[in-house]
Amino acid sequence: MLSYEIDPQLHLNGGYYIQYADHARYACVQAAGISVEELVGGGIGPVNLETVIKYHRELRGGDQVEVTCAWEWGDGKTYRVHHLLRRLDGTVAAEVSHVSGLLDLRTRRLVARPDREWRSRARQPELLGLPEGEAATS
Known part of the structure; x- marks a missing residue:
């Protein structure tokens, strides 16, 4: 944590x-072998439609955290990404959850099956919770 990230209550x-959650999600996408720049260059961009933060324990200046990234897929236009922010001692400080989608940048509409779009670009789809070669059906 850097000093400018801290509020008056420290x-x-x-x-x-x-x-932090956005950074973890971006790193996860990159680790799966997807270039977000190429995705956007191809006319599709990831968007967050809803973000919820649940605070469990305070994070204060000097605390270090790990951020997890777990993807949840269905068969619609949206998917969920859940993050846990944990102190290095394992204490959960917060949960950040997103409802997200992929936006067709030409039509400004959500892509019908974002799981298929992500899978078609990923070298390691399992990092995005997508079993290799399978279509999401739940």
Whole structure:
């Protein structure tokens, strides 16, 4: 945590929880072998439609955290990504959950099956919770 991330009560400012989650999700996508730049260059962009933060324990200046990234797929236009922010001692400080989709940048509409779009680009789809070669059906 950096000093500018801290609010007057010496807590991590709420907006940074979202930034930490976004960074973890981006790193997960990159680890799966997907270039977000190429995705956007191809006319599709990831979007968050809803974000919820549940605070469990305060994070204060000097705390270090690990951020997990778990993907949940269905058969519609949206998917969920869940993040846990844990102190290094394992204490869960917060949960950040997103309802997300892939936006067709030409039509400004959500892509019908984002799981298929992500899978078609991923070298390691299992990092996104997508079994290799299978279509999501739940």
